[in-house]
Amino acid sequence: AQTVTQSQPEMSVQEAETVTxxxxxxxxxxxxxxxxxxxxxxxxxxxxxxxxxxxxxxxTENRFSVNFQKAAKSFSLKISxxxxxxxxxxxxxxxxxxxxxxxxxxxxxxxxxSVIP
Amino acid sequence: xxxxxxxxxxxxxxxxxxxxxxCSQNMNHEYMSWYxxxxxLGLRQIYYSMNVEVTDKGDVPEGYKVSRKEKRxxxxxxxxxxxxxxxxxxxxxxxxxxxxxELFFGEGSRLTVL
Numbered sequence: 709a710q711t712v713t714q715s716q717p718e719m720s721v722q723e724a725e726t727v728t729x730x731x732x733x734x735x736x737x738x739x740x741x742x743x744x745x746x747x748x749x750x751x752x753x754x755x756x757x758x759x760x761x762x763x764x765x766x767x768t769e770n771r772f773s774v775n776f777q778k779a780a781k782s783f784s785l786k787i788s789x790x791x792x793x794x795x796x797x798x799x800x801x802x803x804x805x806x807x808x809x810x811x812x813x814x815x816x817x818x819x820x821x822s823v824i825p
Numbered sequence: 826x827x828x829x830x831x832x833x834x835x836x837x838x839x840x841x842x843x844x845x846x847x848c849s850q851n852m853n854h855e856y857m858s859w860y861x862x863x864x865x866l867g868l869r870q871i872y873y874s875m876n877v878e879v880t881d882k883g884d885v886p887e888g889y890k891v892s893r894k895e896k897r898x899x900x901x902x903x904x905x906x907x908x909x910x911x912x913x914x915x916x917x918x919x920x921x922x923x924x925x926x927e928l929f930f931g932e933g934s935r936l937t938v939l
Contacts, residue, residue: 717865741926753915753930799867803926809875810856810921812883813928815868 710735712802714816721790722824728775729785729819731800738762741803742776742783747818748796756798759783787821795823827852831916831931838906839939846901846934848916854929856919857899858883859891861912862933868915874899875921906938 711734721727733742744756759767759776766774771791775784787794797818804811829850838844850857858873860883870883874893888910890902899918903910913935917928 712867714867743926743928745928751913751933753917753928755927758925758927801868803928805926808921810873810919810926812873812881813858813860813870814884815860815870817865817867 710802710814712800712814712816714800714819716819718820720822720824723790725790726788727790729798731783731816733781733802737804739805743801744785745799745801746796790823792823796821829916829918829929829931831934835935837937840907841905844903846914848899848931849897850918854918855921858917859901860915863912908938911938912936
């Protein structure tokens with residue numbers, strides 16, 4: 709069975725600084741996606757960044773980037789130039805997929821990030 | 826506007842009183858799924874569906890039922906709710922043909938079972 713672990717329940721960072729959130733996962737599958745979702749106090753779930761397992765290149769989206777280490781089953785999120793609006797709960801997620809379907813989705817327990825002015 | 830709509834957003838009910846949380850998407854997504862969110866546990870998948878009349882269990886299906894009679898709708902049914910089903914519930918959908926896996930979430934439904 710797949711599992712997703714986020715070892716940092718809470719983190720804080722000064723505005724404009726850089727912070728890295730950790731995520732490890734366990735799977736024997738070859739075809740999967742990895743995601744970071746953000747949940748601000750409004751509780752809306754928002755996609756931050758995604759990575760396809762077969763791609764070696766790390767995904768980037770503006771101030772957000774990942775360090776994807778497939779062999780180590782690690783998928784950390786780096787937030788550069790942190791902004792107050794980045795304050796949120798961050799969830800790492802794993803989705804297995806096949807040629808004709810998506811499958812189960814597994815979320816980690818979340819990391820609560822606070823950006824301090 | 827492309828969206829996933831859940832109703833009700835808030836509900837307080839009593840043990841044993843059947844309830845249904847509706848979920849509808851207007852994006853022609855094949856994949857639909859339900860999650861419950863509890864503190865310290867993240868989101869846990871209850872059921873998912875890749876197509877009409879095709880549903881599969883997630884990690885925590887006990888006490889829940891779903892149906893997928895139409896592509897756009899995926900209701901979550903609690904036949905006999907119990908206090909341990911008090912939680913925040915999310916419905917989400919995804920377009921398989923885009924091959925991204927990105928989930929589009931509803932706004933959540935806060936359920937309290939007394």
